[in-house]
Amino acid sequence: MLSQFKIKILLSCCALAFTACHAENSSSSSETAQQTSIATHASDSVSSSMQKYKVEQVAQFNEPWAIATLNDGQLLITERKGKLQLFDPKNKKKIEVKGIPQVAYGGQGGLGEIALHPDFVKNQWVYLSYAEKGQGGYGAVVVRGKLDLSQPTPQLKQIKRIWTQVPKFSGQGHYAHRIVFGPDGKLWISSGERQQFDPAQDMQSNAGKIIRLNDDGSIPADNPFMNQGKIAQQVWSLGHRNPLGMAFDPKGQLWVIEMGPKGGDELNKIIKAKNYGYPLVSNGDHYDGKPIPDHSTRPEFEAPALDWTPVISPSDLLFYTANIFPQWKNKAIVTGLSSKAIVIVDTTQTPVKEIQRLNMKERIRGAAQAEDGSLWVIEDGPQVNLLKMTAP
Numbered sequence: 001m002l003s004q005f006k007i008k009i010l011l012s013c014c015a016l017a018f019t020a021c022h023a024e025n026s027s028s029s030s031e032t033a034q035q036t037s038i039a040t041h042a043s044d045s046v047s048s049s050m051q052k053y054k055v056e057q058v059a060q061f062n063e064p065w066a067i068a069t070l071n072d073g074q075l076l077i078t079e080r081k082g083k084l085q086l087f088d089p090k091n092k093k094k095i096e097v098k099g100i101p102q103v104a105y106g107g108q109g110g111l112g113e114i115a116l117h118p119d120f121v122k123n124q125w126v127y128l129s130y131a132e133k134g135q136g137g138y139g140a141v142v143v144r145g146k147l148d149l150s151q152p153t154p155q156l157k158q159i160k161r162i163w164t165q166v167p168k169f170s171g172q173g174h175y176a177h178r179i180v181f182g183p184d185g186k187l188w189i190s191s192g193e194r195q196q197f198d199p200a201q202d203m204q205s206n207a208g209k210i211i212r213l214n215d216d217g218s219i220p221a222d223n224p225f226m227n228q229g230k231i232a233q234q235v236w237s238l239g240h241r242n243p244l245g246m247a248f249d250p251k252g253q254l255w256v257i258e259m260g261p262k263g264g265d266e267l268n269k270i271i272k273a274k275n276y277g278y279p280l281v282s283n284g285d286h287y288d289g290k291p292i293p294d295h296s297t298r299p300e301f302e303a304p305a306l307d308w309t310p311v312i313s314p315s316d317l318l319f320y321t322a323n324i325f326p327q328w329k330n331k332a333i334v335t336g337l338s339s340k341a342i343v344i345v346d347t348t349q350t351p352v353k354e355i356q357r358l359n360m361k362e363r364i365r366g367a368a369q370a371e372d373g374s375l376w377v378i379e380d381g382p383q384v385n386l387l388k389m390t391a392p
Helices: 004-012
Strands: 020-021 034-035 052-059 064-069 075-079 084-087 091-097 111-116 125-134 137-148 156-166 176-181 187-191 209-213 235-238 242-246 254-259 265-269 307-309 314-319 332-336 341-347 353-359 363-369 377-378 383-388
Touching: 064 363, 064 377, 075 111, 084 111, 091 265, 125 156, 137 176, 137 187, 156 209, 176 242, 187 242, 187 254, 209 332, 242 332, 254 314, 254 332, 332 363, 341 363
Parallel strands: 064 111, 242 314, 314 363
Antiparallel strands: 020 034, 052 383, 064 075, 075 084, 084 091, 111 125, 125 137, 137 156, 176 187, 187 209, 209 235, 242 254, 254 265, 265 307, 314 332, 332 341, 341 353, 363 377, 377 383
16 A cells, blocks of 8 residues: 555646656666656745856767866766766867776666776876676676876776676666765775666675775775675675765765665665665655555665655765855755756755755756866766856
């Protein structure tokens, strides 16, 4: 039986005549169910408490997926078909970085995340995630290499595999494979459950988990599941679906945002050894209409700090720490696909609360904070825009 909350949502949905596609990628058939979108959130200019901003189109990229910012203001932008572009906003010059490993492009797969080592200025280590094909199907991997910018053509050298998603599966969805370095200097990886449901609860698989490693891929001695085998030793938390955004707040707390199924997108506060319940619980339901018990029915699982039904289709997460946008300082910035939005969330409130929603008019794949406090934003899809958001 549906909860009263779900009944209310379904009734309100029936009264609306427009829908939004809850899709991580438009080519993935199992994530293209039509869902109702309710435009009840204030956008950019109505209230004096809303942060104002302006948007400039800077350049175009082909299926961009992630951004990293260098100290000199240049950007590293991944493109899903397997290219890493070095872009200089000052002269709009784009140079392809050579030496990138071959990726398995298709579905939601391809070249994904890029992250710089905390000591990048000294060691030039760059970390990349991507999908690969192998025995049994497809899976995500993370590698690192030294970025050589000393020559006219930049190149990635000394590439080493750091992490492999296991096992491989036949589908090409829900890789997640976001990468972030924590205040502890550890390497954190979000690993999707690959649209297979059960791996999220299986400790013999690292799919559907948040992973914590040393920067060289070795296992930290204080990880929580050290006595459950080599795969489980990588795991910090489990029971995740498609965690496409991962970021530490200014106090050093890790947050993850993930796509729910049909409803129930989640923002989760990540706690050591906790189980977040998927696919046993969710505040959404399966795409075929089969209900999933709500989080409230299973209190032994960690419930989301905030969830969305109708969905926002989250694609990335960061915490804004500069001063150009004072209303957003220390707030979570969530980019959205089907919602075509940027959602601002205050994680310091109890309960956690969405405080502003920006209508971007296009699917948004990701964002990064620039050195000057502005925001770089990439749209989602072929030949789409790199945007710069500044104060008006």
